[in-house]
Every structure is written in structure tokens, then in C-alpha cells.
Amino acid sequence: MGFWVHYFQDMGCFPCFRFQLKKAAKRANSSRIEPSVTSNKQPDPPSQSAEKPKPKASVETIEKNDATHKDGSGNIEALSFTFRELATATKNFRQQCFLGQGGFGRVYKGKLENGQLVAVKQLDRNGSQGNKEFLVEVLMLSLLHHENLVNLVGYCSDGDQRLLVYEYMPLGSLEDHLLVISPKQRPLSWYTRMKIATGAAKGLEYLHDKANPPVIYRDLKSSNILLDEEFNPKLSDFGLAKLGPVGDMEHVSSRVMGTYGYCAPEYLRTGHLTAKSDVYSFGVVLLELITGRRVIDTTRSNEEQNLVTWVGASFTMFGTACLSLVGRWLEFEFGTTFSQCPK
Known part of the structure; x- marks a missing residue:
């Protein structure tokens, strides 16, 4: 390319x-991808020990992820949302927030508590894609980052709910x-x-x-x-x-x-x-x-x-x-x- x-x-x-043909550029050396998302199981609540709590959406975290996304270094921290948080962000998935539909499911415009506009994609359990594609998407967009790849803000895996949260593309x-x-x-x-x-x-x-x-x-x-x-x-x-x-x-x-x-x-x-x-x-x-x-x-x-x-x-x-x-x-x-x- x-x-x-x-x-x-x-x-x-x-x-x-x-158009003219040229030899493709040699693959650049970069760090090997190590999978960090292996299950869609909801993490257990933090105990009183030194266990790290679930990351929450914040201006600081989003700004950090945005900088990482642009400079191409490190992994992006995908935030874990509850279904209630995303239902609130999309006004209970109202039709007025509906953006479109694809193989994964329906996409809605939402607004997080910190004011960030996002696109929320809700898995259609009867659609052509399922849990496997959900995990692949979270894995890929958490480990791959480039200015011409969409930025994954976070995900939700409450119960049987599967949702992906992206930066909003106006x-x-x-x-x-x-x-x-x-x-x-x-x-x-x-x-x-x-x-x-x-x-x-x-x-x-x-x-x-x-x-x-x-x-x-x-x-x-x-x-x-x-x-x-x-x-x-x-x-x-x-x-x-x-x-x-x-x-x-x-x-x-x-x-x-x-x-x-x-x-x-x-x-x-x-x-x-x-x-x-x-x-x-x-x-x-x-x-x-x-x-x-x-x-x-x-x-x-x-x-x-x-x-x-x-x-x-x-x-x-x-x-x-x-x-x-x-x-x-x-x-x-x-x-x-x-x-x-x-x-």
C-alpha cells in the first residue's frame, strides 16, 4: 500500500x-501484538485488596488515549461501560439517536457523562456477527492505533449485552x-x-x-x-x-x-x-x-x-x-x- x-x-x-507498479515497501519492525482481551466475561467487582478498579470514562483518560492514537506508541486503554451508562448516553437508544445499521447491529449517537460525543454500536444477537467478532474488534482496536483507524473508546459486556463505543465521526x-x-x-x-x-x-x-x-x-x-x-x-x-x-x-x-x-x-x-x-x-x-x-x-x-x-x-x-x-x-x-x- x-x-x-x-x-x-x-x-x-x-x-x-x-497507475504504475512498484515493489511494496518492506515491513517495518515494530513490537509484536500480544492479545490482552481473551474473554467477554464481565470482570468481578474490586475487592478490598490492591486490585486495580475498572477504568472509568474521564477527560484525562480520553485525552491520553487520543495522544497515544496519534503518536502510534503503546496500547489504547479501552474503557469498560455498564449497559445503564450507555443507555443513558443514547437516551435509551431512541430513534432520534439512530445513525445506521450494519452487519454487527444498530449504531446510535451518544453523549457520555464527561460530554464526549460517541457512536455506540449495539450487537444484533440475530445478526451475521456475534461474540467472536465483538472480541476481535475490541482486541484489534485496543492494540492497533493509527490516525486513519477509528478510535475505540470502550465496550460493554454486561450479561448478554455486547456494545462497542467509538469516537463520533460527524x-x-x-x-x-x-x-x-x-x-x-x-x-x-x-x-x-x-x-x-x-x-x-x-x-x-x-x-x-x-x-x-x-x-x-x-x-x-x-x-x-x-x-x-x-x-x-x-x-x-x-x-x-x-x-x-x-x-x-x-x-x-x-x-x-x-x-x-x-x-x-x-x-x-x-x-x-x-x-x-x-x-x-x-x-x-x-x-x-x-x-x-x-x-x-x-x-x-x-x-x-x-x-x-x-x-x-x-x-x-x-x-x-x-x-x-x-x-x-x-x-x-x-x-x-x-x-x-x-x-
Whole structure:
């Protein structure tokens, strides 16, 4: 992913669609990940001994975690919340606080006692993800920290309740601004699209090349790229993440998981998972950024329903100068029609 990071940083204008291949950067040496979350069992109440009490949400703890998240040193202290605390924060999970829903469950906007705005994700016990994904997410986001990964504030495992608490991302997901826009909504500028692509590439580069052992994200898609108030992207939803191959291993074998349209074909065929599986998904997100189209859109004609297939066929037919691939947002931004563009 290092190549894509430098490529987008150097990219300043529309004609730069010519991609070149370079060798991936060598994995940087970093401390080995040691799991610290092994059970979702609620910890016993502290006794009168010197046992350390459960951490509580405080301004000081959150500021410390935020600094750790940015400088990339040490582990982030995930706070343990009670269900009552999170019910209070979300006004008993009222509809007015509802933000969205995914494979894990429903997401609500909340406000902690210290005033911090958060996103609270409540596990749907009948959904596609469960306790295993809950533990993986807490583990991954407690041990992995980067400015382009979403910050885990804490979790709740009271009884059979499973909730995750994240920093609140005010602009929602990339999907909200790219694929689900109203006629009055201004399309993302070319600069903003490349800024988002660069940040997502940096997040993947960290997971693949700097985490030790490497981590394969396995669920990169536009709805999992969250945006702060300045359109800085952060990868979210790590419930499907897996540790990557180490030593002489070339891949890890896995039951095929992910989202249709974003999964690499070789992973779908064999179940063999590598960092390249994430790179394929990243390429699909790039196509969405450039074209403004969904990866799967059943409202279009048969030959255009699958974005990757349509782009491949268009390049085969017309070559790299095929401007029909570019979304109408480009005409809106630059004030020119496609008929005026050089062939």
C-alpha cells in the first residue's frame, strides 16, 4: 500500500489516472501484538485488596488515549461501560439517536457523562456477527492505533449485552457522500476524493506493513470508511479482521467473509487470504471514488450492474482514454463537458 500512499500524495489534477507498479515497501519492525482481551466475561467487582478498579470514562483518560492514537506508541486503554451508562448516553437508544445499521447491529449517537460525543454500536444477537467478532474488534482496536483507524473508546459486556463505543465521526461514511446523495448535495471535490483515498491507503499500509504480525482488514468498503469534520478518513468495523501470514506462510486459510463486489476473486475461489485481498477491495473503492457508482447496482442495465466488470469492459473497448467512466461530478466541479475533453 506504500505505493498508493505516495501516488495520491503526489496527485494534483484530474489527468493523473496512469497507475504504475512498484515493489511494496518492506515491513517495518515494530513490537509484536500480544492479545490482552481473551474473554467477554464481565470482570468481578474490586475487592478490598490492591486490585486495580475498572477504568472509568474521564477527560484525562480520553485525552491520553487520543495522544497515544496519534503518536502510534503503546496500547489504547479501552474503557469498560455498564449497559445503564450507555443507555443513558443514547437516551435509551431512541430513534432520534439512530445513525445506521450494519452487519454487527444498530449504531446510535451518544453523549457520555464527561460530554464526549460517541457512536455506540449495539450487537444484533440475530445478526451475521456475534461474540467472536465483538472480541476481535475490541482486541484489534485496543492494540492497533493509527490516525486513519477509528478510535475505540470502550465496550460493554454486561450479561448478554455486547456494545462497542467509538469516537463520533460527524460526517458519517464515505458511502453517505458518494453513493447516497440528494440532488441538492454538492458532490465531493477531486481534492477531497484523493484525500480520502490517501488516508484509506495509509490505514491499510499500517495494518499490512507496520503491525507485527500483519493484519488483514477483510472488509474494506465505502460504508466502512468514516469521515471526520475535515473529511479525514478512518477505517472502521474490524470484526472480520484476521492476523496475516508470517514467516514462510504465503496466505492464511479462512472461511470466505466480506461484502459481495469488494472481495478479491482469488479469495472467493480458494479461501486463501493475503494482504492483496485488501488491495483489491481498495481498488474497488477507488473506482467508486472516480465513477461515483455503486460496486453493485441492480437499477442499471445488465452490462453495467457490476462496476468492476463494466470498467474492465470499457477499458477493453475504448482504452484508457474512456471518459465515460468518470462520474458526472467531474463536470460539475470543473465546468466542462465530456465532449470538450481531449480524447
